Amino acid sequence: MSSPSIDGTASNSSDVDDHIWQGLVQVPRGLKARILGRGADRLFRRAAARLDLRVEYPDGTVIGAGQFEHILPRMIIRRPEAFAARIGAHGLIGFGEAYMVGDWTSPDPAAVLTVLASRITHLVPPALQRMRSLFVATPPPSDDGAAHNTQENIASHYDLSNELFALFLDETMTYSSALFIEPLFEQWDQLADAQRRKIDRLLDAASVGPGTRLLEIGTGWGELAIRAAARGAVVHSVTLSREQQELARVRVAEAGHEDAVSIDLLDYRSIEGSYDAIVSVEMIEAVGHRYWETYFKVIDNLLVPGGKVALQAITMPHDRMKATRNTYTWVQKYIFPGGFLPSLRAIEDITAECTSLRVEDTFAMGEHYAETLRLWRERFSAHGRQVLELGFDETFRRMWQFYLAYSEAGFRSGYLNVHQIVLNKSREQ
Incomplete structure (x- = not known):
């Protein structure tokens, strides 16, 4: 993929300047990252199926289309494994970083994020919410x-x-x-x-x-x-x-x-x-x-x-x-x-x-x-x-x-x- 367009509909993680954005381009690797990534992928797909979103994958999979497919906000997953790995390793920070490098995009990101924000307290199962301190980072000194x-x-x-x-x-x-x-x-x-x-x-x-x-x-x-x-x-x-x-x-x-x-x-x-x-x-x-x-x-x-x-x-x-x-x-x-x-x-x-x-x-x-x-x-x-x-x-x-x-x-x-x-x-x- 070539350089991204100004309208933000495309991006290539290889275009990220690692001298400026140190570590951003690297997708989490290793056994732990794979396990967390798979879990994040399952959680995200399950949550997306309950939301008023149309989530599109590169293999043709579409979640949440149905009779409203022409009016639902479109979330386009361009690199599913990287997207899931970032969320699994870094939670909502990883979700935002995935957008920054183009792992996912949307013609209307505000509409997608509004749907997610309206259900933010229900997207993660209660059992995992109680364990949040084990997974989320704390602010640096x-x-x-x-x-x-x-x-x-x-x-x-x-x-x-x-x-x-x-x-x-x-x-x-x-x-x-x-x-x-x-x-x-x-x-x-x-x-x-x-x-x-x-x-x-x-x-x-x-x-x-x-x-x-x-x-x-x-x-x-x-x-x-x-x-x-x-x-x-x-x-x-x-x-x-x-x-x-x-x-x-x-x-x-x-x-x-x-x-x-x-x-x-x-x-x-x-x-x-x-x-x-x-x-x-x-x-x-x-x-x-x-x-x-x-x-x-x-x-x-x-x-x-x-x-x-x-x-x-x-x-x-x-x-x-x-x-x-x-x-x-x-x-x-x-x-x-x-x-x-x-x-x-x-x-x-x-x-x-x-x-x-x-x-x-x-x-x-x-x-x-x-x-x-x-x-x-x-x-x-x-x-x-x-x-x-x-x-x-x-x-x-x-x-x-x-x-x-x-x-x-x-x-x-x-x-x-x-x-x-x-x-x-x-x-x-």
Whole structure:
């Protein structure tokens, strides 16, 4: 097979650069790998037969076709033995890696992954689920969210290239869930307005206005700081991404708010000062569950009595959070080292037990994130050639295609959610 096409329908594992993707091209070998691979193959075929999928094998075998064969999402297994061996040896990490090297593909990976995500807790037999600790890897020490690791973890994702993110983000350069007007909009040119709507809702929730001393934890590319400054707030924003800091400062200056906004390269644990309001958008996911208590204590100490916090946080069900908090995942390995999603209950419990902050209001908007991700994914795919021209290879492009589809599936299936959470601090301190 020749080099893969930009639309992602074909790939050849021999095209993977082993100097960049060390060990990825190697299929697990040996007796143990063969036994686990055969078991994974049986489990996968049995599960696929119960799902609304059309799974196609190179020998002509089709699972899950029937009368709905023209509407079911297509999952095309190109190298069955390698596919099964990777899953048997590395579980869901192997499943994602199999897509990266082209062991399986799909014309619509988001649709395939949505079906799988909707049944994720039922695909593995209960007996094997109870033995998960014997098979799943744990996160490496280098991924821990301690202060000496955090900047490298953040840089590995956010410092990839501002030009890369600009290929699929809208003009606001906002990399978090938008908030659409019902019914959900689908046109690309409406995404920027939906992002501004999301930001304004958070600023309203935190009562940000003229003279507000606002702390933003996690700058992004500066849109929230710009909109807060336009309201008359004085903004201190912190980030651990040098690329984001550089472009955010440029955007703030171009908007005419240079005097009202400072953007520092700083870990949240090193912030000093006193603030009337604190806003943080999809940053808690990078903190790590061992440091959630520290994170909220820092916020509590920085906020004045009577102040408000507005968070936007990706969340997962509490029972799944507890079951997976020591599991090393494909997303942690390839996209967000050290990341882990909280549950809404975990945020409520930690703030109630360890701080003077109390959850005042929550607003769920998971379906909005599914649409946001769909727009990003489609735009990323449409700019596939430009991704390669920026110096990223085909394996990287397929990895990001999988990441965006995987994320969309999580929200579309309801396995993941995203909340805007408002916390207040009592005036009696």
